[in-house]
Amino acid sequence: MRHLLMATVLLPLAFGPAGSALAQSVSPMFQDNSSEAERKAGNNQANAELFYMIQQLQGEIRRLQGRVEEQQNLIDRLTKQSRDRYIDLDQRILKLSEKVAEAPAPSSTASDSDAGGGSSGVKTRIYRQPSDDERSAYDKVQTLIHQDKNYDQAINGLYDFIDEYEEGDLTVNAYYWLGEVYLVENQLEQARQAFTIVATRYGDHRKAPDAVYKLGVTLDRLGDKDQARSRMETVIEDYPDTSAAKLAQKYLDSGST
DSSP states (O other): HHHHHHHHHHHHHHHHHHHHHHHHHHHHHHHHHHHHHHHHHHHHHHHHHHHHHHHHHHHHHHHHHHHHHHHHHHHHHHHHHHHHHHHHHHHHHHHHHHHHHSOOOOOOSSSOOOOOOOOTTTTTOOOOOOOOOHHHHHHHHHHHHHSSSOHHHHHHHHHHHHSSSSSSSHHHHHHHHHHHHHHTTTTTHHHHHEEEEEHHHHHSSSTHHHHHHHHHHHHHTTOOHHHHHHHHHHHHHHHHTSSHHHHHHHHTTTOOO
């Protein structure tokens, strides 16, 4: 009985150091596993944040690409509109040239009450005067040009006006202002054609002196110096008592051409 009691007492003491060593060896293992888990968790969070940032950047790139495509579509549409207008205006010039060839010479006895002081060599005629609705439509376009400075809408408005109202006094004005707006927009070829319509088809209109002068300015900006000088000389010769003639003389005296 005494031996059994001693064995009972000594047995835990015998295993005590071993148990302590076992506990000490197991503790670092749990610590390593815990550190590894924390590291993996940290890596997962970093990966998640990186993935989120990549998704955000990809989304921003898609939005920017969409805007670039919208801008390109707008440029293509405006280019097509400009080309269509150029073709349309060129066709108008051809038609007007045919009308000039077919139409009888205007009566030299008729006079335009609004004619702007052309020389005696320029025959005049009476132009159809506008109705109230026509005048109102014309004034709206003038507002777009002079007050709003909305030249794109003004160009559209001038084309609509020319298409809607038959040839008359304000139709000639519309062609002239089409040239002015194109000149401001630096669309020189379109400006040249618009001024040419007024200068060649409506040489007896009050806007003709200004149109011939601005045609000379346009030709000069296009680099055609000889033709520009010729137009300036035409203004001085055919419309000597007009403000356009004074401007043309000043232009020539300055040596711009």
